[in-house]
Amino acid sequence: MAHSQFTIDNARLLFIRAHKPSEIAAHLNVSERTVFNWIEKFNWKELLAYDTPLIEASRRYSTLIHRENKTKLELEELNRLTDILCKLESNEAKAKKLRAEAEAIEKGQPDAVAGAQSRANRRNNKGRKAKPKNDISEIDLSRFDTWADENLFEYQKLWRSVAHDPDLRRNRFILKSRQIGATYYFAWEAFEDACKNGENQIFLSASKDQARVFKAYIQAFARSTFDIELKGQDYIELTKDGKTWAKLYFLSTNANTAQSYTGHLYIDEVFWIQGYEKLQKVASGMAAHKKWRRTYFSTPSSLQHPAYEHWSGEKFNKGRSKAQKVEIDLSDKTLKKGSLGGDKIWRHLVTVEDAEKAGCTLFDIAELKAEYSKEDYANLFGCKFIDDNDSVFPFTTLQKCMVDAYSAWTDVDFDSTSPVGNRPVAIGYDPSRVRDNAALVVLLIPLHAGEKWRVIETQQFKGVTSEYQAERIKEAYSRYNVAWCGIDTTGIGHDTWQCCTELGLSHLVPIYYSALEKTDLVTRAKRLIDGGRFEYDMGNKEATQSLMLIKQLTTPNGTLTYGAARIGNAGHADIAWAIFHAMKAELQLPQSKRAETAKGKTRLAIG
Secondary structure (H helix, E strand, O other): OOOOHHHHHHHHHHHHOOOOHHHHHHHHOOOHHHHHHHHHHOOHHHHHOOOOHHHHHHHHHHHHHOOOOOOHHHHHHHHHHHHHHHHHHHHHHHHHHHHHHHHHHHOOOHHHHHHHHHHHHHHOOOOOOOOOOOEOOOOOOHHHHHHHHHHOOHHHHHHHHHHOOOOOOOEEEEEEOOOOOHHHHHHHHHHHHHHHHOOOEEEEEOOHHHHHHHHHHHHHHHHHHHOOOOOOOOEEEEEEOOEEEEEEEEEEOOOOOHHHOOOEEEEEOHHHOOOHHHHHHHHHHHOOOOOOOEEEEEOOOEOOOHHHHHHHOHHHHOOOOOOOOOOOOOOHHHHOOOEEOOOOOEEEEEOHHHHHHOOOOOOOHHHHHHHOOHHHHHHHOOOOOEOOOOEOOOHHHHHHHEEOHHHHOOOOOOOOOOOOOOOEEEEEEEOOOOOOOEEEEEEEOOOOOOOOEEEEEEEEEOOOOHHHHHHHHHHHHOOOEEEEEEEEOOOOHHHHHHHHHHOOOOOEEEEOOOHHHHHHHHHHHHHHHHOOOEEEEOOOHHHHHHHHOOEEEEOOOOOEEEEOOOEOOEOOOHHHHHHHHHHOHHHHOHHHHOOOEOOEOOOOOOO
């Protein structure tokens, strides 16, 4: 297949910017082999021939740091790169200093000789005192301002100015598009405040996994900017002049002791948090003193989520007389500038198009609009809420299925290449079509009716070939004991299923869509979900959104079925359908719904 010069030029640019061939292939919808052929044919490696290891590592670091919603592997790579960069920069500085010193000694300069002798004496001093952990005593605080001027987008600079405004800083509530750098910014802002003012910072997330993202950002910034290795598990204690200076806490919303901490509070993705009413009580205790800031920020979910009452001002007005009630202007025109409401909350709205106008160059708006339906685009990037009143799986139902998986699932090791060992799993796959995503979901199969179907992993792919999709399924097989793999074979899905067959994958089950088949899939899922036999990590917003989009529909001939609204060729709810495909394993593995035997858990028969 011939490729346009435009595609080849884009591939070359991505290669120069340190994207991997697999990433280039996925982004441009070409095969990995094609990318490797271009690299060899056009001698692209020569473009990097004169780059030092420091430059190459810096380029890859820059590529990763601007990615939102990073995968675990990308976060691990980012941490490794920051370590490498710090060592390379340190070694380069030391080497430069030693060369200069050698030249000075060769010229007979007495100060250089004395300096070399002094350092040798210090190296031989075995009784020297160790440097305090997480010590920030010697950092140059002015570098925060310099970094902000050079790196922040205009909307981030606005958030920073509001944080320093005594009349606006107390309560900030930001409704935002995905992937505009909010989590990264607020992690940076809190670290700056902790270093400059010695005040505690508290990050409250739906799950431990989300809280770790804040910590990873702060650690990466400290390494790259100040050459400081910050250490700590659930909190990092900064020290200065040998004393505790400030603490940064990384908590999940189910932390029982959360209310015992005080400091500036940051709560991310509030519109996706389970038990928001209880969280508000905890949050008010954490930041009750007037000096503490409370910052809420999130992409939108459902109009029925309890946090919407907080955003709209309805919660403030409850129980107040007509004279005491306030009107909150939620119009785009007002919120895009930032507005302080009568309930003393400063609100701000940033869509992806607002972000682009404010200097964010990370998006191709036209491409996003082509990839997503109008409804999806409006929700993901336009800050529009979903009305799930007529959803088969409303948020009120789904929140009962949400858990902090990293804490609750002690039998799952998410940091392992084989998270559930040899336990059998079911894979559900919804292939990519013209403009919608492909989705792969891994569910842990219950050993008996007392256990739940648990979502261990979800992946999504855009604009990829059937061969590529089949390879991703094969990769999942290498990490799990797959007892079932349900694939939608309607239309182009048949090609993906055929590719999986050619790869020799076992336990493949074709699922051909019809009104009856969709009804069977959704009603089974509804029985398991409503029956309390389904769980997933509360930080998996994509699964929540996808399930909320499933509705009862009527076919042109009047038959009732289920689906998600479609506009043109754009599909919805890919992850939801993938979950349903995996749940169909219940048909072949009836042991998953039998009572636990007296001798122990029923064993699944895998043929």
